Amino acid sequence: MTIGVAVIGAGMAGRAHAAAYRAATSLYDSNLPPVRLVSIGDVMPQFGQQAADRFGYERTDSDWRRIADDPNIHAVSVVVANHLHREIVEGLLAAGKHVLCEKPLSDTLDDARAMVAAADNAKSVARIGLTFLRNPAIAAIQKIISSGQLGEVLHFSGNYWADYSSDPMSPMAWRYKGGPGTGALADVGSHISYVAEFITGKPFASVSGARFVTSIKERPVATGAVQGHSGATVSDKMEAVENDDYAGFIADFGGVAGAIEVSRVAAGHPTSLEFEVYCEKGAARFTQARNGEFQLVLNEDPYGQRGFRTIQVGPSHPYIAGGLPVDAPGVNVGQNDQFFFQNRAFLQEVAGLPETDALPFCPDFRDGLHNMEVIEAVIQSGKAHGANVAVPASTPSYLKAGK
Numbered sequence: 001m002t003i004g005v006a007v008i009g010a011g012m013a014g015r016a017h018a019a020a021y022r023a024a025t026s027l028y029d030s031n032l033p034p035v036r037l038v039s040i041g042d043v044m045p046q047f048g049q050q051a052a053d054r055f056g057y058e059r060t061d062s063d064w065r066r067i068a069d070d071p072n073i074h075a076v077s078v079v080v081a082n083h084l085h086r087e088i089v090e091g092l093l094a095a096g097k098h099v100l101c102e103k104p105l106s107d108t109l110d111d112a113r114a115m116v117a118a119a120d121n122a123k124s125v126a127r128i129g130l131t132f133l134r135n136p137a138i139a140a141i142q143k144i145i146s147s148g149q150l151g152e153v154l155h156f157s158g159n160y161w162a163d164y165s166s167d168p169m170s171p172m173a174w175r176y177k178g179g180p181g182t183g184a185l186a187d188v189g190s191h192i193s194y195v196a197e198f199i200t201g202k203p204f205a206s207v208s209g210a211r212f213v214t215s216i217k218e219r220p221v222a223t224g225a226v227q228g229h230s231g232a233t234v235s236d237k238m239e240a241v242e243n244d245d246y247a248g249f250i251a252d253f254g255g256v257a258g259a260i261e262v263s264r265v266a267a268g269h270p271t272s273l274e275f276e277v278y279c280e281k282g283a284a285r286f287t288q289a290r291n292g293e294f295q296l297v298l299n300e301d302p303y304g305q306r307g308f309r310t311i312q313v314g315p316s317h318p319y320i321a322g323g324l325p326v327d328a329p330g331v332n333v334g335q336n337d338q339f340f341f342q343n344r345a346f347l348q349e350v351a352g353l354p355e356t357d358a359l360p361f362c363p364d365f366r367d368g369l370h371n372m373e374v375i376e377a378v379i380q381s382g383k384a385h386g387a388n389v390a391v392p393a394s395t396p397s398y399l400k401a402g403k
């Protein structure tokens with residue numbers, strides 16, 4: 001068996017998926033079937049060709065339907081703007097492809113629900129990429145907390161600070177379209193939301209105090225295609241920014257209190273998911289700016305010596321041992337590695353290999369819908385001047401025992 005793969009969308013995250021499929025067979029055991037890198041799909045042929053050349057894919061397709069129709073392609077990542085996910089995912093599932101869709105699952109709850117129904121009706125694997133679950137330091141903190149070493153979780157504080165929209169002359173793009181909540185909250189707040197649940201071990205019960213701010217109210221229209229957060233030449237024409245540069249809200253994880261703030265105009269933070277979690281017997285904290293380490297304080301230490309200690313991730317933590325070529329302490333990891341682990345896990349499931357403790361399978365579309373229901377509750381709280389809004393009850397797969 002050979003697994004033929006394709007990536008639809010050759011932008012910032014699409015390139016990470018393209019690289020991850022290329023690296024997949026070099027991680028962990030050599031039990032994965034050969035992976036054939038078939039196509040990178042992009043409506044802009046030059047972007048698709050550049051990515052195909054760079055990552056060693058056989059061809060590019062400007063219409064995703066050619067990928068859906070190709071019997072040599074079995075597994076496909078969908079890595080385009082959120083509002084385009086549904087049509088492509090439904091078409092791929094109908095064609096029998098295994099699908100790994102980027103977060104957030106879509107841009108509307110109706111579309112996300114339709115995608116869950118399509119996944120339920122499909123015989124193939126449908127998964128969502130919640131990449132930060134694959135961060136070794138984050139997963140290490142989760143294991144420490146779920147082992148009970150820190151006792152009950154008391155409260156959680158999380159941020160995702162990014163500065164990709166700080167320049168008022170960076171061009172209008174799909175990320176700035178849609179109402180409050182479809183901006184920084186959907187883009188980076190989606191990540192810190194599932195991380196908050198993963199770390200506290202509890203799903204959101206409700207949110208309140210939501211606030212959205214659009215700091216830069218209009219942006220210049222680009223003269224060419226825009227990808228990721230990179231600059232492009234711009235025209236004199238300005239267009240209104242429709243969504244949030246900043247979002248903040250209070251969280252209730254069923255008795256565990258929390259607060260979350262996210263921004264895409266946070267100068268000095270190119271991209272930094274960070275959190276602190278306080279527990280009965282100590283605390284832990286993480287910042288993406290120092291991806292290869294986390295900090296821990298244990299109340300059992302003598303009072304005068306108590307303080308956060310820094311722990312470098314290594315083979316005694318998730319994802320490193322047997323996963324990376326150099327699986328020694330201190331070798332460090334980055335966001336690209338998260339995609340490597342994620343896409344390897346997806347291909348293992350596609351290949352019918354068993355799920356392992358070292359490499360849990362990817363979350364499913366119901367988890368993606370739940371993530372969007374959290375975002376929707378924050379949006380509703382914002383509309384109701386910060387009122388408390390319940391999140392529909394759900395236990396995401398990443399909170400289930402053994403995950």
Ligand SMILES: NC(=O)c1ccc[n+]([C@@H]2O[C@H](COP(=O)([O-])OP(=O)(O)OC[C@H]3O[C@@H](n4cnc5c(N)ncnc54)[C@H](O)[C@@H]3O)[C@@H](O)[C@H]2O)c1
Nearest residue numbers: 009010011012013014042043079080082102103131227228
């Ligand atoms: N997991 C993560 O860490 C992470 C990071 C960044 C982005 N994302 C997600 O990845 C998705 C894409 O984001 P991005 O930043 O890579 O976007 P991007 O704007 O950089 O790239 C999107 C690409 O899609 C192409 N495209 C547009 N319409 C298309 C179509 N119909 N068919 C094929 N290609 C099409 C564009 O030409 C562009 O090259 C989003 O859902 C985003 O939320 C996830």
